[in-house]
Amino acid sequence: MKSMVDPLLWESHFEACKRFIGAVGHIIALPLLTIVLGQSTSVLADYSVVIPSVETTSVSSTEDAADDPAIWIHPSNPELSLILGTNKQKGLEVYNLEGARVQSLDIGNLNNVDLRQRIQWDGRVMDIAVATNRSTNSLSLFSIDRESGEVEHLTDESIVLDLPTPYGVCLFKSGSSLFAFVNDKNGTFEQWELKPDGASRKARSFSVDSQPEGCVADDETETLYYGEEEFGVWKRNADPKLNSEATLVVSLSESALVADVEGMAIYRTDEADGYLVVSSQGDSSFAVFELDGANPYIGSFRIGDSGEGGIDSVSGTDGIDITNASLSTEFPHGMLVVQDDENSMPQENQNFKLIDWRRVSDQLMLGKSAVGD
Ligand code: CA
Ligand code: CA
Ligand code: CA
Ligand code: CA
Secondary structure, three states, X not given: OOXXXXXXXXXXXXXXXXXXXXXXXXXXXXXXXXXXXXOOOOOOOOOEEEOOOEEOOOOOOOOXXXXXXXXXXXXXXXXXXXXXXXXXXXXXXXXXXXXXXXXXXXXXXXXXXXXXXXXXXXXXXXXXXXXXXXXXXXXXXXXXXXXXXXXXXXXXXXXXXXXXXXXXXXXXXXXXXEEEEEEEOOOEEEEEEEOXXXXXXXXXXXXXXXXXXXXXXXXXXXXXXEEEOOOEEEEEEOOOOOOOOOEEEEEHHHOOOOOOEEEEEEEEOOOOOEEEEEEEHHHOEEXXXXXXXXXXXXXXXXXXXXXXXOOOOOOOOOOEEEEOOOOOOOOOOOEEEEEEOXXXXXXXXXXXXXXXXXXXXXXXOXXXXXXXX
């Protein structure tokens, strides 16, 4: 489901109206504004707004095309790190930290993408990306050169799925093993252990009752988090041997999330602590939860426009990714990357926005990784 209005634009009207009402005050302004705008149901929650630092070149396909990003960290020169982004109508696009497209791999209708680095693969250490390919009903595998950053399409043939419409995918690195969790619109998840030369094997499957998509594995705690778009967020142990039961982290009806639950990603402040960030597509916000224990909710934020004709605000986000790595002076404590459903200022094809983690952590009083110190 996509929201039909740009909530950030709406919010700017809201903010202007609040300022105009001024002395009348916030408490009275809310119902007044509801009447003024003829909004009979709930008013958008008044979350903190952060601004983006960079936006990528727009994807090369029109309409709904950009979907899910994955951040690759250059092993020796973090400023040369890259963002892989899916184009649902064409393939994989690759951007540098300035947002310029540096590569485009037209290999089919890729929906989601994820990657892990320093994987033992074919007798050497490699960085591997995986995408759901709806043109071939398979997982597309890529390598990322650890010096040049060049993305190479390895194969579509090693993992042919039993799923009619492969949708979300996320990776889980456990010791020397690399796993992919891939889901289908029908609610089925398959967990695959990925190996070179067609030796990949399906480790297990499980399901949810309605359409899933976004997921993320926390390698530190071996926990898989996954969304059921119109229901909530679940977690379960990512180790297939344990095949544990799922636990409901949060249901939509009792949370700040507004359907669809979309992309999710993890920011670690250290080995023990961190945050789970979830795209709340229905109200163009992002909800932050503790990684610990029962994952208590911390707060939500939106991504506004950078002002002065710069970068437009973010709405209707599908996929997201986060790194806590110190990338550059612009992103010293890591970066959040989000898909933006409508790329305006000027009106162009969809794209991805890059946000300095400090902007999020300052607004929500969250921790930061130590790597930038
Ligand atoms: Ca979706
Ligand atoms: Ca936008
Ligand atoms: Ca999506
Ligand atoms: Ca723009």
